[in-house]
Amino acid sequence: MSDVLLIRGAELWGPGPDGMPGTGARADVLVRDGVVAEIGAVSAPKDAEVVDADGLVLLPGLVDLHTHLREPGREDAETVSTGSAAAAAGGFTAVLAMANTSPVTDTGEAAERILDLGTAAGLADVVPVGAVTKGLAGEELAELGLMARSRARVRVFSDDGRCVQDARVMRRALEYLRPFDGVVSQHAQDANLAGPQACCHEGEISGRLGLPGWPGVAESSIVARDVMLAEHTGGRVHVAHVSTAASVDVIRWAKARGIRVTAEVTPHHLALGTELVTGYDPVYKVNPPLRPSEDRTALVEALADGTIDAVATDHAPHARHDKEHAFADAAFGMLGLETALSVVADVMVQPGRLTWSEVATRMSVAPARIARLASHGRPVAVGEPANLVLVDPAARTTVDAAASQSLSRNNPWHGRTLPAAVVATVLRGRVTARDGRALTAEEALA
Amino acid sequence: MTRHLLSSADLSREEVEAILDTATEMHDVQRRQVKKLPTLRGRTVINFFFEDSTRTRSSFEIAGKWMSADTINLSAKGSSTSKGESLRDTVQTINAMAVDALVIRHNASGACQQVAQWVDASVINAGDGTHEHPTQALLDAYTLRSHLGDLDGRHVVIVGDLTHSRVFRSNVITLKTLGAHVTVVAPPTLMPSGIADWSKADGFATAWDLDEVLATGDVPDAVMMLRVQRERMSGGFFPTPREYTVGYGLTRPRLTALLARNPLALVLHPGPMNRGLEISADAADSAASVVLDQVSAGVAVRMSVLYHLLAGSEGAAA
Numbered sequence: 001m002s003d004v005l006l007i008r009g010a011e012l013w014g015p016g017p018d019g020m021p022g023t024g025a026r027a028d029v030l031v032r033d034g035v036v037a038e039i040g041a042v043s044a045p046k047d048a049e050v051v052d053a054d055g056l057v058l059l060p061g062l063v064d065l066h067t068h069l070r071e072p073g074r075e076d077a078e079t080v081s082t083g084s085a086a087a088a089a090g091g092f093t094a095v096l097a098m099a100n101t102s103p104v105t106d107t108g109e110a111a112e113r114i115l116d117l118g119t120a121a122g123l124a125d126v127v128p129v130g131a132v133t134k135g136l137a138g139e140e141l142a143e144l145g146l147m148a149r150s151r152a153r154v155r156v157f158s159d160d161g162r163c164v165q166d167a168r169v170m171r172r173a174l175e176y177l178r179p180f181d182g183v184v185s186q187h188a189q190d191a192n193l194a195g196p197q198a199c200c201h202e203g204e205i206s207g208r209l210g211l212p213g214w215p216g217v218a219e220s221s222i223v224a225r226d227v228m229l230a231e232h233t234g235g236r237v238h239v240a241h242v243s244t245a246a247s248v249d250v251i252r253w254a255k256a257r258g259i260r261v262t263a264e265v266t267p268h269h270l271a272l273g274t275e276l277v278t279g280y281d282p283v284y285k286v287n288p289p290l291r292p293s294e295d296r297t298a299l300v301e302a303l304a305d306g307t308i309d310a311v312a313t314d315h316a317p318h319a320r321h322d323k324e325h326a327f328a329d330a331a332f333g334m335l336g337l338e339t340a341l342s343v344v345a346d347v348m349v350q351p352g353r354l355t356w357s358e359v360a361t362r363m364s365v366a367p368a369r370i371a372r373l374a375s376h377g378r379p380v381a382v383g384e385p386a387n388l389v390l391v392d393p394a395a396r397t398t399v400d401a402a403a404s405q406s407l408s409r410n411n412p413w414h415g416r417t418l419p420a421a422v423v424a425t426v427l428r429g430r431v432t433a434r435d436g437r438a439l440t441a442e443e444a445l446a
Numbered sequence: 447m448t449r450h451l452l453s454s455a456d457l458s459r460e461e462v463e464a465i466l467d468t469a470t471e472m473h474d475v476q477r478r479q480v481k482k483l484p485t486l487r488g489r490t491v492i493n494f495f496f497e498d499s500t501r502t503r504s505s506f507e508i509a510g511k512w513m514s515a516d517t518i519n520l521s522a523k524g525s526s527t528s529k530g531e532s533l534r535d536t537v538q539t540i541n542a543m544a545v546d547a548l549v550i551r552h553n554a555s556g557a558c559q560q561v562a563q564w565v566d567a568s569v570i571n572a573g574d575g576t577h578e579h580p581t582q583a584l585l586d587a588y589t590l591r592s593h594l595g596d597l598d599g600r601h602v603v604i605v606g607d608l609t610h611s612r613v614f615r616s617n618v619i620t621l622k623t624l625g626a627h628v629t630v631v632a633p634p635t636l637m638p639s640g641i642a643d644w645s646k647a648d649g650f651a652t653a654w655d656l657d658e659v660l661a662t663g664d665v666p667d668a669v670m671m672l673r674v675q676r677e678r679m680s681g682g683f684f685p686t687p688r689e690y691t692v693g694y695g696l697t698r699p700r701l702t703a704l705l706a707r708n709p710l711a712l713v714l715h716p717g718p719m720n721r722g723l724e725i726s727a728d729a730a731d732s733a734a735s736v737v738l739d740q741v742s743a744g745v746a747v748r749m750s751v752l753y754h755l756l757a758g759s760e761g762a763a764a
Contacts, residue, residue, distance in 0.1 A: 204640025210555035210615060212576035213639050280556030324534035325552030328575065 005429060006044045007030040010390060012055035014060040014354035015365060017381035021357040027189060029058065031386040034429035039382060043342035054392055056423055057318045059360045061093025063367040063376045065156065065185065065264050066240060066312035066337035069126070071117060078317035078407050080126055084344055085306075085405040085438035086315070086337040088123040091389035091422040093314075093432075094368070094376045095337070097344065099131040100161040106131035106142035107290030108150035115152040120242045123432045123439075127371065132173050132184055136162050141173060148180040153374040158185035160240055161287075163222060165191055170226060174235025181372060183236040183262070186226055188247070189288065199328050201274040201289045209278065211327065211342035214289045221248035227254035228260050238370055239263040241314050243288040245298030262370050263266075263297050264312035267343035272412060280321045282330035283412050286316070303362060304353040306422060310367040313340045315374070317408030338436070341391065343413070345420035349393070356393070375428075380413040388426040395421035405438055450562045450569040451751060454580040454619035461754075462623055464514060466588050469743070475512065476746055483749075485757050486515035489546040493519045494537070495572070497550040501717060502572050502582075506549050508532055509748035515546075515756075530712035533557065541565035549564050550574070555612075561655035568755045576610045582716055586745040587624055589739045590668055593712055598625035601664045605631045605656055605694055606672030606724055607683070609638045613672060613716045627664060631656045633693060634760055635683045636720050656694055668712040669704060672698050673726045687723050698728040703736060712736050 007029040013022040028042040044050050056157025069083035080097070087095045097114050105114060111128040118126020130147035134140045136159045147154035155240060157177065163169045164186060173184050194214040200206050202213025209305035223239055227250060230237040242263045254261045274292050276284040283289060302308040323330050344363065348354040354362065368377025375385040401414035425433040432439055448456050448651065457465070475481055491510040495503055503519060526705035540548065547568040550558045554574030562569040573579040587597065594600055602621050603613065607629055608614045621628050628650040630641075637652065638644070645652050653659045674690065684690050691697065696713065704711050713725075713735045721727050730737060 202639045204643045207638030207640040207644055208610075209614070210575055210610075210638075212611060215639075249688050280559050282560075321532040321535070322531040326552060326557040326560060327576075328554040329533070330554075 002299045003033065003429065004045055005049040005431070006033070006048045006050045007053045007390060007426050008043060008050055010056050012059035012380055013057050014360045014380035019055050019379055022360065022380070023063070024356065029380065030240060031426065031429045034165055034386055036380065036382055036384050036386050039380070046323060052333070055392070055394065056389040057108055057356050057393050058380060059356065059362040059378055059389050059391060060380060061389050061427065062341065062363045063371065063373060063423060064090045064092050064095040064313050064337065064340070065310055065367045065371060066101065066160070067095045067097055067315040067430065068317065068333065069097045069366065070317055071101065072425050074319070076407070077319045077322070080114065081121040082407045083315070083317070084118060084121040084123035084126060084396070084403060086335070086421050088425045088427070088433035088438040089405045089422065089436050090337040090339065091341050091391065091425050092124055092306045092337060093387040093389070093425060094373055094426045095336055096126060096127045096129050096156055096371055097122060098160045099129050099158060100136055103133050104135050106134050106397050108146040108152070111147045111150050111152035111154050124427060125376065127373065128152050128154055130157045130186065132157045132171060133169060133291060138162060138165050138169060140168070141176065144173070145180065145181065146178055154183050155180065156185050156238070156370070157182055158187065158240065160185065160187045163189040163191065167225060167229065171229050171233060172231040174229055174237060178233070183238045183370060183411065185238040186222065187240050188219045188222035188226065190218040193221070197328065198286055199289070200277045201291050203274065203292060205274050205278060209279065209280070211277070216244035216246055216291070218246050218289055220250055223247045223250045226252070227259050230261055231259045232261070235261045236262070241266050241269060241288055241312070242308060243269045243295060245295050248298045248302040248307060252302070252409040255307065257277065262309045263307070264310040264367070265303055265308045266312060266314045267340045267347070268334060270296060270299055270303065270347045270393060271343050276329070281325045282325065282327050283410050285327060285330050285332055286334050290396070300347060300353060303348065309362070310370060311340060312367065313337050314329050317406050318410050323410050333410065335404065335406055335408060337406070339399060339413045340417065341422060342397065344416035344419050345393065346418050350419055351372040368378065386426055389422060390424040392417070392421045392423050395419065449755065451569045451580050451755060452559050452569060453732070454616040454623070456580070456581050457620070457623065462584065462587065462620060465706070465750045465754055466591060469588050469746040470755055471684060472749040473743070473746040478743070481512045482514055483512060484514050485753060486510070486513040487557055489515045489516045490544070491515045491543045491547045491549060491752065492540055492708060493517065493572070493760060494540060494549070495519070495521045495551055496557070497524070497571070497573070498609070499551050501744065502551060505744040506572060506748050508745050512745070513749055513752055514751065532684055533560065534615060537561045537565055541567055543739055547752065549557050567699045569749065573612055575612065577612050580616045580620070581613040581744070581748055581751055582613050583620035584751065585740055585743040586670065586714060586716070588671060588743040589619050589736050590712065590715065590745070590746050592739070594667055597621065600626045600667040602626050602668045602670060603629045603631060603659055603666045604672065605696070607674050607678055608632045608635045608641070609636050609762055610675060610678065611672050617670065618648065629653055629659055629664070631659055631694065633684055646760065656700070660707070665708050666711055667708065668714060669696060670714040673692045673716065673718065674684050674720055674724050691723055693721045695723060696725045696729040698726050700730060701726070701729045701734070714740060717741070
């Protein structure tokens with residue numbers, strides 16, 4: 001592959017050199033040595049690989065604040081390498097890998113190990129998330145500072161999968177992280193209101209199905225507590241996978257009050273409803289659970305108006321034998337990296353709720369800012385790192401779970417036809433995926 | 447007739463009535479000295495119980511044997527997760543032995559519905575978690591019908607731990623299918639979530655006050671008391687067993703009040719009973735109690751269900 005890449009005639013929807021929103025102006029983008037070298041009408045250098053981008057949308061490479069790559073510990077479900085491939089296929093150039101592996105990412109060494117596995121895979125920047133507490137036990141702070149000072153430069157900390165229940169521990173974490181500019185990404189779930197058995201939204205459907213319910217208030221009450229703790233400490237809190245209208249109201253209120261809070265929503269909470277669990281298919285079992293339409297409407301509005309800053313996938317691969325149990329016994333979680341952009345196009349762009357420029361903000365600029373990633377979510381401008389994604393907005397694709405780059409098949413989008421497709425993903429000037437397939441190491445080097 | 451019996455909602459009124467009519471024939475067989483029918487000779491029925499059960503399992507076993515099926519009982523206590531085998535693997539292993547019917551009791555709601563997608567055998571739900579127990583609802587309907595005749599317009603009151611009751615969930619469907627009116631009574635903490643919308647959509651009434659239901663409005667033709675599980679008593683759903691009995695037990699004064707309004711009213715309980723808690727000894731042993739009729743009907747109804755799912759259309763008790 002050539003070191004020089006010319007993207008010809010793309011619509012530029014990422015922020016411009018001045019940081020102002022993109023307008024979709026057509027231009028050629030020349031990438032050389034991993035950075036954007038020229039924008040405008042560019043004649044192809046003779047050594048350049050040319051990509052015809054007529055009618056395609058160019059965005060800064062997507063950044064996912066919330067992925068589970070399962071390595072170390074469950075390499076039968078996903079590895080850093082296969083997860084990176086799924087990320088590249090989905091248009092991501094950076095993913096934050098959650099700490100709930102085995103062992104847990106709760107030391108600097110563990111964080112550096114994840115970073116190095118990501119570098120070796122070479123398909124996306126894999127940024128470790130550090131645990132807030134040792135072993136995710138919720139009791140003692142993990143080595144937050146050593147993780148922050150490690151080569152992995154950890155800035156996002158989360159016990160995701162579990163909530164930091166103890167208000168005093170949460171308070172200490174928010175305070176202690178201030179010198180590092182770190183953020184606690186909280187999985188908001190009051191364990192007394194929604195225990196480990198809670199497996200679907202508490203409402204009429206859970207009542208009829210006889211499934212232990214997960215009431216929305218178990219989330220919003222923790223969000224309310226956490227924003228007050230953020231105000232008290234001056235720390236930064238990020239609400240992971242917001243799923244209820246009440247949580248959105250709390251976040252909106254807290255932002256208006258000047259509290260340092262950010263929030264993410266998953267594509268599945270935007271698009272999929274609690275009624276899907278009626279058939280007891282564990283592919284729809286996820287934590288927090290799929291919610292009713294009132295919540296989804298509020299999430300869509302909050303993502304549109306910016307109350308929710310970012311879309312994050314909560315990509316959660318699981319081996320078949322961990323899903324093929326009775327609903328109550330099956331593992332929580334669903335795949336998301338490869339379908340995220342298409343779902344956002346479906347729910348947000350096509351109905352006119354977000355422009356492609358705003359998609360760039362929600363899926364790249366804002367998550368990169370929240371995670372303090374210096375080289376992602378950047379303007380598409382001369383001198384900037386060439387982390388880019390090229391999207392065909394007119395494409396329509398029927399999702400095939402068997403075709404996934406992930407090792408797992410717990411794909412709730414299987415069989416659905418979704419708009420927009422990733423044509424190419426570019427990481428520091430190198431193409432990492434084309435037409436929904438990550439490049440193999442040989443192809444990448446060819 | 448459907449191939450599986452997973453939910454009471456799988457059965458139309460005609461199908462419920464056909465099962466109950468056949469059960470009447472089966473009940474006659476039960477009274478013969480030689481109880482064996484050749485109907486299911488050569489068929490294999492596995493009673494696969496992932497959760498303890500005495501009456502449902504023995505009732506299915508006897509039903510299968512009287513129909514001449516080869517009946518095998520398997521128990522797999524605890525979830526299969528703890529053994530490292532998926533539910534799918536577990537049931538496909540059994541299914542691979544060419545069984546005709548899998549009677550499944552599982553501690554998780556929906557398990558039977560999932561299993562039905564993975565096997566060729568007919569799946570009969572013998573109780574799945576806190577979801578449904580369709581054969582219990584059929585035997586309750588059989589018992590009610592044998593005492594009351596047609597259930598159209600009859601009023602049945604169901605009292606107790608609705609949240610965790612599969613008996614309630616199946617009964618409310620089957621009773622409605624047969625045209626009965628249903629009122630369910632429980633303290634708010636034992637009402638399933640969303641029951642306000644659910645009861646409106648499905649046309650049954652809800653109440654918190656048992657005395658009011660017994661004393662006013664539609665005269666009850668039957669009162670079904672649900673078992674209160676031991677583990678709920680310390681689970682914060684209500685303060686003490688004593689307080690529960692005062693609010694929701696079928697005590698002697700309540701039985702008297704019920705019979706004063708309707709001397710022919712029936713008392714049902716799916717068993718096992720907590721005497722002194724949800725039902726007083728007076729009520730359990732009164733002439734109004736049809737608890738043992740329910741048990742007896744259990745075998746006949748399960749014979750009928752096996753017959754309708756597995757056998758051809760020839761006369762059942764011929």
